[in-house]
Amino acid sequence: MQHTVIDRVDQVAEDVVSLVLRRAADPLAPWEPGAHIDLTLPNWLTRSYSLCGDPADREHYRVAVRHDPLSRGGSEYIHHYLRPGRALDVSPPRNHFPFRPAPGYLFLAGGIGITPLLPMLAAAVAADVPASLVYVGRSRATMPFTEELLSRFGDRVRLVATGTDGRPDLAALAAGLAPDSLVYCCGPAPMLTAAQAAFPAARLHTERFRPAVRTFAPNTPxxxxxxxxxxxxxxxxxxxxxxxxxxxxxxxxxxxxxxxxxxxxxxxxxxxxxxxxxxxxxxxxxxxxxxxxxxxxxxxxx
Ligand code: FES
CATH class of the missing domain: 3.10.20.30 (Beta-grasp domain)
Structure with a gap:
């Protein structure tokens, strides 16, 4: 477990706050784009969030949390009770969504799914690899980090507010994909399903924040x-x-x-x-x- 103190709590979109956590003791454990940490909340719940800050910064971690109206107590607590100065224990980073080397990238984010993709886009741009982001949300007001994305990455970023713009044409994006480019997608289940239908499986990497609906054989002891x-x-x-x-x-x-x-x-x-x-x-x-x-x-x- 790593000991941190909450440095900042910022409202970064409707119903979304970002937390910047500062190390309280040793330098924070290193991480790579796609990683997440578990926050151990003072109400005894543990919740996982993707790291969306700078991997080179060993003093701070940044995560973003959408308030879930069906919250089982995690996002509810974070939004209502976490304030700067509060101590918070966090796990070392784990990565189930690793960022693979490729000659080009298309990032496809839905809402809070931007969080693991933001450091991936930053890494691709820093490495001078062609990369673009299609970032989808209901409206601009609901989409965290839009100003930061536009100021850091300019016309590599396309914002799609479905309320006014409709949904992005994934078939057209697939048709325009450069050879050997990889697609990284994180967002709600319908977006992942649409991406799976549009892009070749070998080139598509996805991360879910809710489980897929599946049926299993009855439980046995x-x-x-x-x-x-x-x-x-x-x-x-x-x-x-x-x-x-x-x-x-x-x-x-x-x-x-x-x-x-x-x-x-x-x-x-x-x-x-x-x-x-x-x-x-x-x-x-x-x-x-x-x-x-x-x-x-x-x-x-x-
Ligand atoms: S508690 Fe999250 S995978 Fe088991």
Whole structure:
């Protein structure tokens, strides 16, 4: 865990604040575009947000938070109670949306989905690689960082307010894509679905902030064998692995509880996980909030 103090809270769009966090002790852990951190909020909730500041700045992290009317307490708390001067613990950065080298980029952002893409665009421009951003929102007032984007990146940025401009023509963007360019897309589910239909899968990189709607086989019970503690933890069909482990006293971190943030990652030593996350668990890892087991036992490094 890293200790920070809130340096600034700025309203950057309707219902969106940016938080600048200043290191309270050691220099902050390094990060690369696409990374996110977990904020441990004073109301005991943990929430993940993409870093959208400057990766070279080891003194500060910047994130942006949209107030979600269906908030389960995270964005609600941040908007109403977090103020400059407050201490806040944050996790080291994790990156499930890595920025790959390419001869050109098209960035496609929807609303708060601009956050991971902003440092990617900055990195591409700094490296003198052709890059453009199509940034979509209901109206300009709802879209964070528009002034900053226009002043830093000029005509590489195209703002599309769907209320007045309609939706961008993704087929035309796909047709105009330079050879070997990559497309990075972050936004609401309909935008990701439209991008998946328009761009070749091999060139499209997406990040979800809500899980895709999918259907799984009915839950079955299994046993988690915790090799470090020596405990055997039964996981019922009606509970998650995360909840079962916590019930037995294992302090597994968590954030989204929806399989999108990666906070609850565990190392699997043997057994067969049934992956239900939207991250794409690396070999030998699983996300305990949603994933289960298709073998009777899972041996975990817990
Ligand atoms: S808590 Fe976010 S992936 Fe499990």
């Amino acid at each position: 299994f046993t988690a064998v915790c090799t470090r503690s020596g405990q055997t933890v039964p996981v019922g069909a009606d509970q998650s692995l995360l909840d079962a482990l916590r019930r037995y006293g294992h302090q597994v971190p968590s954030g989204c509880r929806e399989g999108v943030c990666g906070s609850c990652e565990l190392t699997v030593l043997s057994g067969t996980p049934e992956h239900r996350d939207d991250i794409g668990a690396p070999e030998g890892r699983m996300y305990a909030c949603v994933s289960r087991a298709s073998s009777a036992e899972l041996h975990l490094d817990v």
